[in-house]
Amino acid sequence: MIKIYEKNSYENHLATKVMASKKEEGKNLIQLQESIFFPEEGGQYADSGIIIYGNKELKLLDGQIKKGEIWYSVEEEIPEGSDVICRLDWPIRYSRMQQHSGEHILTGVIHNRYGYDNIGFHLSDDSAVTLVMNGDLTREEVLDMERVANDVIYRNLPIVDSYPSKEELEHINYRSKKEIEGQVRLITVGYGDDVVDICACCAPHVAHTGEIGLIKVVSVAAYKGGTQIGILCGKRALDYIRNEHEMIDKLARSFSTSIDKIPDSVESMREEIASLRETTFNLIDEKMKRIISELKEGKNACLFIDEDASPAIMKNCYNAMCEKYEGKVAVFAGKDGKGYRYYAGSRSEDSRLTGNILKEKLGAKGGGNEEMVQGRVDAAKSDIEKLFE
Ligand SMILES: [Zn+2]
The missing domain is CATH 3.30.980.10 (Threonyl-trna Synthetase; Chain A, domain 2)
Structure with a gap:
């Protein structure tokens, strides 16, 4: 077969002859006398295009090299010896x-x-x-x-x-x-x-x-x-x-600025977010400490806070609880039905003892060290509270 596509890659129309035709695995395969269709090779897919046979415009489906021969797969059978016109899908x-x-x-x-x-x-x-x-x-x-x-x-x-x-x-x-x-x-x-x-x-x-x-x-x-x-x-x-x-x-339009000023706008937004985060953290922290100071006295205690509370807020609350109560304390963030994240432990004994109670009585999951344990528990608030009475 003469590979027209090698010598003239711009040829996108060609009248030629079908030299061989066969059916294989449900495909209609043909060989051409000369071809403008590049077969799949060297990391590039086969060309697509149309083969006009009689009054039919048949889609070229594929082109593969098998044992050194190029076989094209066409929508319908075209008998050996037929005259055809090939049209390349030029934009692709x-x-x-x-x-x-x-x-x-x-x-x-x-x-x-x-x-x-x-x-x-x-x-x-x-x-x-x-x-x-x-x-x-x-x-x-x-x-x-x-x-x-x-x-x-x-x-x-x-x-x-x-x-x-x-x-x-x-x-x-x-x-x-x-x-x-x-x-x-x-x-x-x-x-x-x-x-x-x-x-x-x-x-x-x-x-x-x-x-x-x-x-x-x-x-x-x-x-x-x-x-x-x-x-x-x-x-x-x-x-x-x-x-x-x-x-x-x-x-740029969302920042109401020009394209070249986007990096500055992003930087100042970042700074603003950091400062707002710090202010919010301090406000929540103060509020939680006030709530903890107003809790009734006792040996053990637990505290339920907002389900979106950050780990840093939870840890601060845990430390404040440890200062107020000498027994077992815990801080829970979550909701009945959705489960709770927790930080728990004690200043007077190994915190893992508190963790073990949560695991044994309520099936909690988690781990930690002597100072503090943390994890998740799927239990009702009322059942959790009973453990810290
Ligand atoms: Zn190349």
């Missing part, structure tokens, strides 16, 4: 060409600077395109490479394919993921003294780097001793940035 293909060429450029500039290789490439249509570089890179380093890669776009360098002989290949310094048997296809970005990257590749590419428009790094993460980088190119990169800009703009 062109976007994939932009993503793939962009990946070559970014990987190429990282390879040139750091010597790392891309050992895991996946061209997804609905999430970021991912590459895995086999070396450590910080976010800053990757963003610096993003800048270099975009410079390659603005220089609008040619991207060309070539099919060198084995002897010629020995003198070419190119990137390759695996040993390739048979004819090697090289994709070269740039020319003359300005060659940015040469890589063995089977996929369709754009003709000039300018067509990629933009490369945007959207994620950087450590991955199995290397670095996984998520990128978007072309219109997908623009859409991503537009979405982010919309979010930032919305944020």
Whole structure:
């Protein structure tokens, strides 16, 4: 089969012949004399499109390489020898060409600077395109490479394919993921003294780097001793940035400020929240201490406070209770039916004794040390109160 998509990635219409046809596992499979449809290979999905047979427009469902042969899966059976017209789903293909060429450029500039290789490439249509570089890179380093890669776009360098002989290949310094048997296809970005990257590749590419428009790094993460980088190119990169800009703009409007003043607004809001938290804490703390001072005298006692009380408030109440009562004390925050969080113990004996009583009598769960125990209990307030009479 003649792979038109290798020599001319822009061909999106083609009249050709069905060379073989078979049914396998419920699929209608065909082979074509020549094809504009790229099959799934090297981390990139098969092209989508339409095959016109007679007066039928049949959907191309898949393209897979089996034992070196390319079989296309079509909606309906098309007999061997039929004349067909192939029509490529061009917007998706062109976007994939932009993503793939962009990946070559970014990987190429990282390879040139750091010597790392891309050992895991996946061209997804609905999430970021991912590459895995086999070396450590910080976010800053990757963003610096993003800048270099975009410079390659603005220089609008040619991207060309070539099919060198084995002897010629020995003198070419190119990137390759695996040993390739048979004819090697090289994709070269740039020319003359300005060659940015040469890589063995089977996929369709754009003709000039300018067509990629933009490369945007959207994620950087450590991955199995290397670095996984998520990128978007072309219109997908623009859409991503537009979405982010919309979010930032919305944020600025909610602060009634301009975009550049958002960090200041967030910082002053943070300070205000911290100060309000402190004031609220002090008010609640004072109120709880007053309540505790007004509780009736005795040996043991327990206190029920607001179910949303923070652990810090609960601990302060527990300490205040310990100062007032020498026996077993506890502080509960919760509700009948929903259960209670508790801090409990005693100043005159090991606090774990109080914890054990809560566990044995009410099935409480929790733990702690000599000073204090804490946990949860699902019991009624009236039953809890009986333990501290
Ligand atoms: Zn490639």
